[in-house]
Amino acid sequence: MLVKKTVLPRSLILMAALPVFLFCLGKNSPEWSLEEVLSIGTLDDTLLFQWVGVAVDGDQNIYVTDTMDYSLKKFDTNGKLLKKTGRRGQGPGEFSAPRYVSSYGNSIYVTDQYIPKIQVFDQDLNYISSIPVSIPVSDFSVISENEIAVSTLSTTKGGIIHIFDSKGKIQNEFPYSFEQMPLMMNSVSFEFDQQRNLYVAYSFQDKIEKFDTEGKKLWSKRLLGIKKVEKEKIASLILPSKLIYKDISLDKSGNLYVLGGSFSKNPSQDVYLLDPEGSLLATITLPDTSHCIYIDGKDYLYSRANEGVTLKKFRIKLQERGNISSLTSFNR
């Protein structure tokens, strides 16, 4: 007797399985969000006028450069102003246009837009010394007491991170691009992780890259699909005018956070979160536009509000399978 077998077409089975697969995928994929835990400065007080750089020490004290106040300020973990130092000038402990700040060991390092030096302060904001740097600083990072990494806008070479020693002597160079590009096209924000891998996010190219300690490119990502950036003639120079990526920061796990610029869905608010292998994990949207992002040693994220009058501190939250945890507790 012949039994007629009913065979379901393979495509039909696949179609039926797809929603189940997608459901499982959606259920397992974590959601990242931010919870505000601290806000410093309001439109009604004078704590901050126009802050630029932020850094946090091991005790969670917050150091901020305030460019309109020509000062460096220290706040405790509750946002109370502990001390302020600096005034307008070019002498020791004075600022012309204070920019980026970094905390390493017991020292606080501050750059100035128009003065070719990095000033070093102790954690009580007493001036210690100055490190002369022969190039304008577009971004910097303190790797160790004797290794200060600086990126600049080279008009003649490709892209290079210069490593200065504490005396201001260039002791190493870390090229990230050998391509000689039009003006400013090689400008980057950068970070080194604990293994000294280098991450760069280009300001005017849709490119985020990771290099190992030997300078070998490990990966290169384009997140926004932008092929060409508009250029404009400004002061007889042909320059790019819209930023693609503004800033980068790393958390303790080596995840990379990249702040998008004009081309993001939410300009200057979208933060792209990539794992150490360069896979995009999520896009987190800041509640307000910012020029920078900073992640401290306990994985709190700092950004701007009220056009620089307010500094916000956020807990990074990861929601997985209905459970909400802060990134901090995940990493401990």
Added chain:
Amino acid sequence: MISRIQRMVRKVALLMAFFLIFSVISVYSQEEIACEIALAKCMFDALKQFLNIISLANYTAYCLTGYLFCKKYLDKQYAG
């Protein structure tokens, strides 16, 4: 003679600065050009030193760094 040349240089630099600034202003609305005007002014200061090519290149790099920072800080207003 030297002071005559210096006066000439100043005049040329001033004319070029006016040209730079007005060429920027004519293209964009006032609100959109804070960084561009700042760059033009900075370049004008650089032009004052244009007899020394090395310091001009160095000064230009400082101007461009300022422009990059300005763009980062103000960019959100002109997004899209």
